[in-house]
Amino acid sequence: MKFVMIEGDGIGPEVTRAACEIVKAAGVRNEWVPAAAGLGAAEQFGEPLPDETLETIRRHRVALKGPCTTPVGKGYRSINVRLRQGLDLYASVRPVKTLPGVKVxxxxxxxxxxxxxxxxxxxxxxxxxxxxxxxxxxxxxxxxxxxxxxxxxxxxxxxxxxxxxxxxxxxxxxxxxxxxxxxxxxxxxxxxxxxxxxxxxxxxxxxxxxxxxxxxxxxxxxxxxxxxxxxxxxxVGGLGVVPGANFGARCAVFEAVHGSAPDIAGKGLANPIAVVRSAAMMLDHVGERDAGARIEASVAKTLQRGIGLTRDLGGDGTTATITRELIANLTA
Missing domain, CATH: 3.40.718.10 (Isopropylmalate Dehydrogenase)
Structure with missing residues (x-):
């Protein structure tokens, strides 16, 4: 089973890496196919959303995407808009549910x-x-x-x-x-x-x-x-805990809906829960429902226990600590 991986910008590589670790810990046997989008792609290819990325998603049908930076009022058009229109991902689905341990x-x-x-x-x-x-x-x-x-x-x-x-x-x-x-x-x-x-x-x-x-x-x-x-x-606690998905007749792209947070990029402080839950939605979509449900249960347990949480969740942990807790609670 192959999934396309778009790491994105800013904290994107950190949170998508965490999601990959958790998907693996859930026992899913898959291969990640890298594809470029965002500032890095613009610098490398002269285009923030290369045609090759769209073709890669069309070929493999399913992608997990980290946040991509869109310049405000200048520069290139929104990558998200172009991705949705280019693949005719006509339905955005945002589940919003109260989570344990999150004060709202x-x-x-x-x-x-x-x-x-x-x-x-x-x-x-x-x-x-x-x-x-x-x-x-x-x-x-x-x-x-x-x-x-x-x-x-x-x-x-x-x-x-x-x-x-x-x-x-x-x-x-x-x-x-x-x-x-x-x-x-x-x-x-x-x-x-x-x-x-x-x-x-x-x-x-x-x-x-x-x-x-x-x-x-x-x-x-x-x-x-x-x-x-x-x-x-x-x-229910903000964009850092809510997953997102975009569906078309042939393709689906699952994504964290928050920004790329360049101010904390590379510092190991990012909360990966939004993209982790998006990965759980992706697994449910492809028939790996047990793995997806177990990841969702692990998120709930991790938030409820309150150990290793990142600062935006009221803790003093890091991306690494919350990832370890999510994996531990997944396999417990």
Whole structure:
């Protein structure tokens, strides 16, 4: 079994190395196929996302990715956006669940954010109209809207989820979100055994802040999903503990959703849990469900015991100490 490995930038090599060690300790027999993306790839190949990397993922179908740096307001386009569009990874899935030992204001949060990954404002279709005026295009198509809502309902059916909430702003963006909402209603009719509700995105954010436990599966367009998925991560401890995955018809890329943290890169201080949990999602996806479940159980036990945790988790440990604890709790 071969998985593509994109180490990424900053702390990426450190946290992906930890994930590789834990996957091996879980008894998975696999080979990692290296592929380049990020600042290092730009320096080496003159391109932050070489075509060869896309071809490698197409060949092997599954990849684990560390964080990649995207320059703010200059330089190259977002690697994540290009990766998702290049491989048509149309569905972003972000599981958000309360973890033991992580102090947060809420308990019993257990929801899934499903985000359309290829269209909308987040796709970055922009141009200068005249100096001082920039126009961004928000493209919504029936095909993309239908397939992401259907993905959310199929996910709910397969994982025993009971409610799908479609998030929109159709009262203002009547054509684009109106089309999306019409598609959502039509798809919902195909799944009468799953509850369906439609809510304006601002109401959803308000209700998430007041009581996130009422939500089950949330589905929405690209930019809304980017904001809401990070908001939801904050409900359970932040981006350092939440996994992420991007699915297409043929390929899947699993990734830590946090940044590359260049300020602590190379210091051995990075928390690898997000990418470790993303690796667990990857294993579940390829049929190594027992190994994936054991890794998730080890994460929960490690956080609950509180030994060897990194500073962002309230400890004084290192990447190495938390990795050792994750492996010890995996095999205990």
């Amino acid at each position: 204001p809420y308990t019993d949060v257990d929801l899934i954010v499903v985000r359309e990954n290829t269209e909308g404002l987040y796709a970055g279709l922009e141009h200068v109209v005249v100096p001082g005026v920039v126009e961004s295009l928000r493209v919504i198509t029936k095909n993309a809207a239908e397939r992401i809502v259907r993905y959310a309902f199929e996910f709910a059916r397969q994982h025993g989820r009971r409610r799908v909430t479609f998030c929109h702003k159709a009262d203002v963006m009547r054509l684009s979100d109106g089309l999306f909402l019409d598609c959502a209603r039509a798809v919902a009719d195909e799944f009468p055994f799953i509850q369906f509700e439609e809510k304006p995105i601002d109401n959803v954010c308000l209700e998430l802040a007041m009581d996130p436990t009422r939500f089950d599966v949330l589905v929405m367009e690209n930019l809304f999903g980017d904001v809401v998925s990070d908001l939801c991560a904050g409900l």
